[in-house]
Amino acid sequence: xxxxxxxxxxxxxxxxxxxxxxxxxxxxxxxEGYTNFDIDASGQHNIGGSSWAxxxxxxxxxxxxxPGQRVGxxxxxxxxxxxxxxxxxxxxxxNSGATIVVKGDCGDTAAHCAAGGKIYAAxxxxxxxxxxxxxxxxxxxxxxxxxxxxxSFGFEFMGGGTAVVCGYECEDLPSVLGNRSCVGMVGxxxxxxxxxxxxxxxxxxxxxxxxxxxxxxxxxxKFLNEIEKSNLYDKLSDWTEWxxxxxxxxxxxxxxxxxDFRKNHWVENGIFGDFxxxxxxxxxxxxxxxxxxxxxxxxxxxxxxxxxCLNNCPESAIETNDKQYSSNDNKCIGCGICEAVCPxxxxxxxxxxxxxx
Amino acid sequence: xxxxxVNNLNLDDLPWIIEYDETKxxxxxxxxxVCSFGAIKPDIEKRRKPSNGLxxxxxxxxxxxxxxxxxxxxxxxxxxxxxxxxxxAIKAIRNPNDRYSVRYRAAxxxxxxxxxxxxxxxxxxTLDKIKIGRISxxxxxxxxxxxxxxxxxxxxxxxLSADKIDLHLNNGEIEVSKNxxxxxxxxxxxxxxxxxxxxxxxxxxAMAIATAYLNEVVGLPVRMCTGEGGIPVRLLKSKYVKYMxxxxxxxxxxxxxxxxxxxxxxxDPAGILIxxxxxxxxxxxGLLMASKVARYVQEIRGVPRADLxxxxxxxxxxxxxxxxxxxxxxxxxxxxxxxxxAIKVAASATSVSVYNNLLRDPYNIVGGFFIDGLAxxxxxxxxxxxxxxxxPITSKLRDCYLAAVHQGxxxxxxxxxxxGLGQTGxxxxxxxxxxxxxxxxxxxxxxxxxxxxxxxxxxxxCNACNTGLCPAGIATQxxxxxxxxxxxxTAQNIVNYFIATDMELKKLxxxxxxxxxxxxxxxxxxxxxxxxxxxxxxxYVC
Numbered sequence: 084x085x086x087x088x089x090x091x092x093x094x095x096x097x098x099x100x101x102x103x104x105x106x107x108x109x110x111x112x113x114x115e116g117y118t119n120f121d122i123d124a125s126g127q128h129n130i131g132g133s134s135w136a137x138x139x140x141x142x143x144x145x146x147x148x149x150p151g152q153r154v155g156x157x158x159x160x161x162x163x164x165x166x167x168x169x170x171x172x173x174x175x176x177x178n179s180g181a182t183i184v185v186k187g188d189c190g191d192t193a194a195h196c197a198a199g200g201k202i203y204a205a206x207x208x209x210x211x212x213x214x215x216x217x218x219x220x221x222x223x224x225x226x227x228x229x230x231x232x233x234x235s236f237g238f239e240f241m242g243g244g245t246a247v248v249c250g251y252e253c254e255d256l257p258s259v260l261g262n263r264s265c266v267g268m269v270g271x272x273x274x275x276x277x278x279x280x281x282x283x284x285x286x287x288x289x290x291x292x293x294x295x296x297x298x299x300x301x302x303x304x305k306f307l308n309e310i311e312k313s314n315l316y317d318k319l320s321d322w323t324e325w326x327x328x329x330x331x332x333x334x335x336x337x338x339x340x341x342x343d344f345r346k347n348h349w350v351e352n353g354i355f356g357d358f359x360x361x362x363x364x365x366x367x368x369x370x371x372x373x374x375x376x377x378x379x380x381x382x383x384x385x386x387x388x389x390x391x392c393l394n395n396c397p398e399s400a401i402e403t404n405d406k407q408y409s410s411n412d413n414k415c416i417g418c419g420i421c422e423a424v425c426p427x428x429x430x431x432x433x434x435x436x437x438x439x440x
Numbered sequence: 441x442x443x444x445x446v447n448n449l450n451l452d453d454l455p456w457i458i459e460y461d462e463t464k465x466x467x468x469x470x471x472x473x474v475c476s477f478g479a480i481k482p483d484i485e486k487r488r489k490p491s492n493g494l495x496x497x498x499x500x501x502x503x504x505x506x507x508x509x510x511x512x513x514x515x516x517x518x519x520x521x522x523x524x525x526x527x528x529a530i531k532a533i534r535n536p537n538d539r540y541s542v543r544y545r546a547a548x549x550x551x552x553x554x555x556x557x558x559x560x561x562x563x564x565x566t567l568d569k570i571k572i573g574r575i576s577x578x579x580x581x582x583x584x585x586x587x588x589x590x591x592x593x594x595x596x597x598x599x600l601s602a603d604k605i606d607l608h609l610n611n612g613e614i615e616v617s618k619n620x621x622x623x624x625x626x627x628x629x630x631x632x633x634x635x636x637x638x639x640x641x642x643x644x645x646a647m648a649i650a651t652a653y654l655n656e657v658v659g660l661p662v663r664m665c666t667g668e669g670g671i672p673v674r675l676l677k678s679k680y681v682k683y684m685x686x687x688x689x690x691x692x693x694x695x696x697x698x699x700x701x702x703x704x705x706x707x708d709p710a711g712i713l714i715x716x717x718x719x720x721x722x723x724x725x726g727l728l729m730a731s732k733v734a735r736y737v738q739e740i741r742g743v744p745r746a747d748l749x750x751x752x753x754x755x756x757x758x759x760x761x762x763x764x765x766x767x768x769x770x771x772x773x774x775x776x777x778x779x780x781x782a783i784k785v786a787a788s789a790t791s792v793s794v795y796n797n798l799l800r801d802p803y804n805i806v807g808g809f810f811i812d813g814l815a816x817x818x819x820x821x822x823x824x825x826x827x828x829x830x831x832p833i834t835s836k837l838r839d840c841y842l843a844a845v846h847q848g849x850x851x852x853x854x855x856x857x858x859x860g861l862g863q864t865g866x867x868x869x870x871x872x873x874x875x876x877x878x879x880x881x882x883x884x885x886x887x888x889x890x891x892x893x894x895x896x897x898x899x900x901x902c903n904a905c906n907t908g909l910c911p912a913g914i915a916t917q918x919x920x921x922x923x924x925x926x927x928x929x930t931a932q933n934i935v936n937y938f939i940a941t942d943m944e945l946k947k948l949x950x951x952x953x954x955x956x957x958x959x960x961x962x963x964x965x966x967x968x969x970x971x972x973x974x975x976x977x978x979x980y981v982c
Contacts, residue, residue, distance in 0.1 A: 263589070266584075266587040267584070267586070338658065339657060340932065341653050341928055341931040342928035342932070344657060345649050345928060348656070349649055349652065349680075350675065350680070353645055354645055354675040354678070355674075355736065356674055357672065357674060358740070361641070365923065365924070365925070365929075366920060366923040366924050368470075368474040368524050368924065369469075369470050369473035373919065373920060374923060375473070376473065376474065376478075377472070377473065377478065395467070397467060398469070416473040417473045418470065418482065419469070419473075419481050420469050420472075420482045422481075422482070423484055424503065434478050436908065436918045437918060437919040438735055438917065438919055439641075439736075439919045439922070440735075
C-alpha cells in the first residue's frame with residue numbers, strides 16, 4: 084500500500100477526461116495499492132463511490148475540487164471525501180458508510196437514500212435533500228449535517244437515520260426546511276434550529292430531551308471541526324432554539340364526529356324543526372311500540388278465551404284480564420302470529436302508515 | 441277448499457318467491473314484523489296424520505310463514521326478512537318465471553310504476569370498457585397520490601373567454617370594466633338533486649349535514665343540489681345555505697318560501713339549477729306518489745295530499761332561446777346576478793343542439809350544463825319510461841364537449857355529467873373517465889342512497905321507492921320506517937365515502953401526471969372496444 088497522493092488533473096490542453104476515464108484511472112490506481120487522491124475534477128460524476136482499498140483495510144481519502152453530480156455515490160465505510168468548495172446534485176447518493184465533507188453548498192437531493200456514513204455540508208442543500216434516508220439496524224445510523232438550510236420537499240419518505248439542519252444565517256427565512264418537507268416520512272429523526280413552516284402533516288415537532296442534547300453537542304463539535312467552523316459552536320448550541328421532528332404515524336388525523344357536528348354546529352333542532360320534532364332515535368328491526376310496522380288490534384266479540392294467542396305470542400306481549408285481551412305495546416313487535424293462530428279471528432293486523440308530527 | 445282459478449294472480453307470477461325452511465324456523469315473528477310491504481305473514485298449515493282406517497282422518501296444525509300473493513303486498517326482494525331471521529330460515533329468491541308486469545297491467549288497466557332504477561340492462565356499460573392507459577412513465581413524473589397537493593376544484597358558473605373580459609388600466613392597476621359572471625370553484629362531485637318528499641326528512645337532512653361537514657371540517661367544497669321539493673326555511677336562513685344549489689323544476693314547488701326567506705338570508709346559495717328533465721325518465725315530469733305526501737311535505741310544497749305530477753316541461757318555455765331569455769334571466773335576477781345558474785337536461789339525441797345554442801349565451805348568464813344519462817335513478821316513474829327511454833351519458837357528454845372544442849369554447853359553460861355513475865362499484869373511476877372525456881364535474885343521487893343503506897339494485901331488487909314503504913327508511917315518509925335510518929351514521933358514511941373518493945381520484949390523477957382536474961384529457965383513456973374508440977375518439981388498444 085502506498086501513502087503517496089495521486090494527483091489527477093482532468094483537464095489537459097482543453098482535453099477533458101470523461102467520467103469513465105477518470106473512474107477507471109482511479110480504479111487502476113486503487114488496484115496498484117494507492118489510497119490517497121487529490122483531484123482537480125471538471126464535472127465528472129460519481130467520484131469516490133463504490134471504491135475500496137486493495138487490502139480491504141486501508142482508508143481511502145479523496146480531496147476534490149469542482150466535482151460533478153453524485154459525489155460519493157454508493158461510497159463505502161473507510162472512504163473519506165472532502166470537497167473543497169461546493170458540489171452539485173446528489174452528494175452522497177446511496178452513501179453506505181463514507182464520510183463526505185462538502186465545504187460549500189450541496190445541490191439538490193443531497194444524501195438521497197443515504198443508508199450509512201456521515202455527510203457534512205458547510206452551506207445550504209437543495210430540494211429533496213435527505214429524501215429516503217434509511218437505517219439498516221445491522222449498521223451504524225447514517226447522519227446528514229447541514230450548516231444552513233434545505234430546499235423544499237426535503238426528507239420525503241425518510242425511513243431512518245439522523246439529519247441535523249443548523250439554520251445558520253437563516254433567521255430571515257420563513258422555514259429552514261422550505262415547503263412541504265417530510266412528506267411520507269416514516270422513520271428517523273431530524274433536528275432543526277430555526278423556523279419550520281408548511282411541513283407535512285405526518286410528522287410531529289417536539290422539544291429536545293437530554294439524550295438529544297447529548298447527541299447534538301457531541302456531533303456538533305465533530306461537524307464544525309470537519310467544516311472548519313468550530314467558532315460557531317457557541318452560537319449554535321443554544322438548545323432552546325432547536326426542535327426535533329419525528330414521524331407521527333400513530334397520531335391519526337382525528338376529526339370531530341358528524342354526530343358532534345350535528346349536535347354542536349348544525350341548525351338547532353334540525354332544519355325540519357319547524358315541522359317535525361325528531362328525537363333522532365334510531366329504531367332497530369324489529370321494534371316495539373311506535374316503531375312497529377304492523378300493529379295488532381283485538382276485537383273480542385267471538386273470543387272463546389282459549390288463550391292460544393297468549394300462548395303463541397313469541398314476545399309474551401299478550402295480556403288477559405277477565406276475558407279481555409290486549410297486547411302490550413312495549414313488548415309487541417307486530418309479527419301477526421296472534422292473528423294467524425286465533426281460531427275465532429279476534430286479532431287483526433293494522434298496517435296503517437304513520438306520520439311524524 | 442279454495443278453488444284455484446288460472447286467471448288469478450299466482451305465486452309463480454311474482455318477481456320474488458320466498459324460500460322458507462320450517463325446520464329452521466322458531467316462529468319468533470321477526471321476519472313478518474319487519475316486512476314493510478306486508479308480503480309475508482304467519483299462517484296455519486294443516487298436515488294430515490296417518491290414519492289407522494278406523495278413525496276419521498285428523499290433522500296437525502303447524503305455524504308457518506307464508507308469502508302473500510297480491511298486487512300490492514308482493515315481495516320486492518328487499519331481504520329484510522333474512523337480515524332479522526336468527527336461523528337463516530327465510531330468504532327471497534328471484535323468480536325466473538316472473539310474469540308480474542303482464543299480470544298487473546291486465547288486472548289493473550294501469551301503467552306499471554316503479555321507483556329506483558331501470559332494470560332492463562341490455563347494453564353493458566361503456567365506462568367499464570375504458571381504462572386509464574396513459575401513464576406517466578419517464579415522459580413526465582407520475583405524481584404521488586398520497587402526498588402531492590392536488591387541485592380538484594372545478595368551476596360552477598359562466599366562464600368568459602379572455603377576449604370577452606373587459607380590462608383597462610387605472611393608475612397602473614388592471615381593472616375589470618364590467619362585472620364578471622358569478623362563479624364558484626367547487627368539488628367536482630355534486631350531490632344530486634333528490635327532493636324532500638321523494639326521500640325522507642332524515643335522509644335529506646343527513647345529506648345536508650354531510651355537505652356542511654365536508655366543507656367546514658374536511659375542507660372539500662362539496663355542493664348539494666336540493667331537488668325541487670321545497671327547502672326548509674331554517675336551512676335557507678342558516679349559513680349552510682351557501683353549500684346548497686337550489687333547484688327549480690317544472691312544478692316550482694316551494695319557491696314561494698324561498699322568495700319570502702330572501703330578505704332574511706345571511707348567505708347566498710351556491711347556485712341555482714333549472715331542471716328541465718332527468719335521465720331516468722326523460723321527457724316526463726316529476727312524480728311523487730300520494731303515500732309520500734306527508735303533512736310537512738304538503739306544507740313545504742303548498743299542495744294537498746295527492747299524487748303529485750309535475751308537467752314534463754316548464755310551462756311558458758317553448759324554445760332554447762326563450763329558456764335562456766326568461767328562465768336564466770329570472771333565476772339570475774333572483775339573487776341579483778350574484779349566484780351562478782345552471783340547467784339540467786336528460787341526455788338526448790338533441791343535447792348537442794341545446795348546448796351549442798346555450799354557448800351563444802349573449803347575456804353571459806348560462807352557468808353550467810348538466811346532462812343526465814339513462815341509468816340514473818328516480819323516486820317514482822312509469823316502468824315504460826324507466827326501462828325504455830333515455831340516452832347513455834358517455835357519448836352524449838363527449839359530443840357536447842367536442843362541440844364546444846369545435847368552436848374553441850370548451851370550458852365556457854361547464855359540463856356536468858351524471859346518471860348511473862358508480863353502478864359497478866367505483867364511483868371515482870367513472871367520475872375520472874367522464875372528466876377526461878370533457879366533463880368539468882359529475883353528479884350523483886343514488887350513490888348517496890346506497891351509502892345510506894338502500895338495498896335496491898339494477899336487476900330488480902326492491903325498486904319500491906314509489907310505494908313509500910322503503911324498508912331502509914330512505915324513500916319513505918312513514919314514521920317508523922324513517923326512524924330506521926340513523927341520521928348521524930348516514931351523514932358520517934357519506935362524509936367517509938367522499939374522503940375515500942377524494943383519495944381515489946388522486947390515485948388516478950397521479951399516474952396521469954395531472955395536478956389539476958384532467959378535463960378533456962381523452963389521451964389518458966384507452967379502450968379495447970373499437971366502436972367505443974371510434975365513437976368517443978379515444979385510443980383503441982389491444
